[in-house]
Amino acid sequence: MATLVFLHAHPDDEATSTGGTMALAHDLGHRVVWICCTDGSQGTRTGDADESVSQVRRREARASAEILGVDRLVFLEHQDSGMHGWASNNDPEAFMNVDPQVVGADVAGILDEEDADVLVGYDWHGNYGHPDHIMVHKVMNAAADQAARRPRVLQATMNRDAMRDGYDPELGGIDPDAPGDDGNPFGTPESELAWKVNVNETVMRKRAALAAHESQEDAKQLLAIPDEFFALGFRHEYFIEEGRGPMVEAWPFD
Ligand SMILES: [Zn+2]
Numbered sequence: 001m002a003t004l005v006f007l008h009a010h011p012d013d014e015a016t017s018t019g020g021t022m023a024l025a026h027d028l029g030h031r032v033v034w035i036c037c038t039d040g041s042q043g044t045r046t047g048d049a050d051e052s053v054s055q056v057r058r059r060e061a062r063a064s065a066e067i068l069g070v071d072r073l074v075f076l077e078h079q080d081s082g083m084h085g086w087a088s089n090n091d092p093e094a095f096m097n098v099d100p101q102v103v104g105a106d107v108a109g110i111l112d113e114e115d116a117d118v119l120v121g122y123d124w125h126g127n128y129g130h131p132d133h134i135m136v137h138k139v140m141n142a143a144a145d146q147a148a149r150r151p152r153v154l155q156a157t158m159n160r161d162a163m164r165d166g167y168d169p170e171l172g173g174i175d176p177d178a179p180g181d182d183g184n185p186f187g188t189p190e191s192e193l194a195w196k197v198n199v200n201e202t203v204m205r206k207r208a209a210l211a212a213h214e215s216q217e218d219a220k221q222l223l224a225i226p227d228e229f230f231a232l233g234f235r236h237e238y239f240i241e242e243g244r245g246p247m248v249e250a251w252p253f254d
Pocket of ligand 1 (some may be wrong): 133
């Protein structure tokens with residue numbers, strides 16, 4: 001059995017991007033570690049004044065971890081940078097402005113404690129250009145370089161070609177060729193992918209994990225999708241692994 005460490009930017013990214021793979025890994029007996037880099041403090045603020053946004057999000061993340069079968073959840077508590085162009089980007093403490101080598105050393109420490117076999121992060125532009133997601137890519141590389149035993153590195157991404165096939169301008173949704181937060185199109189062309197993971201078995205747990213982030217507007221929008229369409233849209237998760245390809249539909253962690 002392997003130890004898999006998933007590096008995510010905000011609470012709820014684990015659900016939308018790799019939730020199915022995390023739950024499947026748990027079911028297959030692997031150890032699943034989730035490192036949440038930011039406090040999610042730029043997320044949707046709800047009415048309850050007794051809890052800060054980051055407290056709410058930590059609570060929701062724990063509930064999600066429970067659903068996905070996460071063995072260890074680590075909060076790095078960096079300050080959420082917000083979307084590209086927000087005033088919060090200018091804060092020197094924002095995650096996007098920290099030194100990726102320094103955070104990479106912290107993550108490498110966890111990789112060493114866990115003697116991790118695999119580190120999962122994001123592609124070079126963070127799938128859709130969110131500055132904190134781009135930082136996750138940099139931290140992923142810095143951590144893998146600094147780990148005592150270099151883990152396999154997988155980059156979670158979206159399949160731009162599959163997204164295009166599923167996109168109907170009449171129905172709305174995301175046009176993968178339109179510029180994302182940083183001006184780049186969404187995800188990665190299929191020709192650059194290594195793994196297509198079928199998470200049909202766990203896709204409803206992925207949905208439940210997303211529902212744990214009930215304070216968040218983005219989550220609510222996705223949860224408005226009827227179950228059967230959610231299952232169709234979210235039953236595949238895609239990963240880049242350097243040196244591997246063309247893409248195969250298989251379980252990457254045997
Ligand atoms: Zn995020």
